[in-house]
Amino acid sequence: MNKFEKVSFKRYNLDTVHSREEYDRIKLPERSTRCSAGYDFYLPHDIVIPYGRSTTIATGIRVILDDDKFLMLCPRSGLGFKYGISLANTCGIVDADYFLSDNEGHIFVKLVNNSPLANGEDIKLKEGSAFCQGIICRYYETDQDETDAIRNGGFGSTDKK
Numbered sequence: 001m002n003k004f005e006k007v008s009f010k011r012y013n014l015d016t017v018h019s020r021e022e023y024d025r026i027k028l029p030e031r032s033t034r035c036s037a038g039y040d041f042y043l044p045h046d047i048v049i050p051y052g053r054s055t056t057i058a059t060g061i062r063v064i065l066d067d068d069k070f071l072m073l074c075p076r077s078g079l080g081f082k083y084g085i086s087l088a089n090t091c092g093i094v095d096a097d098y099f100l101s102d103n104e105g106h107i108f109v110k111l112v113n114n115s116p117l118a119n120g121e122d123i124k125l126k127e128g129s130a131f132c133q134g135i136i137c138r139y140y141e142t143d144q145d146e147t148d149a150i151r152n153g154g155f156g157s158t159d160k161k
């Protein structure tokens with residue numbers, strides 16, 4: 001199965017300070033043409049990224065995937081070429097088992113504005129603008145792989161203590 005859904009309003013409200021109206025307006029990611037590889041993610045609210053800073057966007061979105069797939073989050077070429085906007089982690093990997101986490105698999109995207117292409121300017125993007133894209137990919141396991149740990153969360157959640 002490959003499916004985008006909104007996280008619950010309760011989850012969105014826990015992860016942001018935004019309103020029910022805003023949550024209701026969140027659009028599921030979409031492809032723009034028949035052969036576009038990436039599903040565009042749309043901003044749930046206006047953002048300003050001051051020059052030299054980053055901003056984390058709680059997208060309101062989660063993805064349900066078969067176990068052998070993942071979603072690769074990539075920058076949009078337009079924003080990259082025009083303003084040098086990048087993802088803080090260069091490319092985000094959303095694992096299929098992230099969906100089962102306590103946070104409902106809420107997808108976060110961290111955008112950075114630190115390129116010379118921005119000419120020292122703050123970047124302003126409007127609600128509804130496509131700000132990154134997600135590509136559904138398949139991955140493979142090695143023959144000797146017996147990994148059976150269960151994920152709960154992201155961003156270092158599986159680091160050994």
Ligand SMILES: O=c1ccn([C@H]2C[C@H](O)[C@@H](COP(=O)(O)OP(=O)(O)OP(=O)(O)O)O2)c(=O)[nH]1
Nearest residue numbers: 092093094095098107108154155156157158159
């Ligand atoms: O840009 C991103 C990257 C990751 N994630 C979520 C989904 C992913 O399944 C989870 C863990 O990501 P990853 O495995 O890349 O992070 P990690 O630093 O290796 O942490 P972990 O130990 O939780 O795997 O965080 C996002 O929401 N946005």
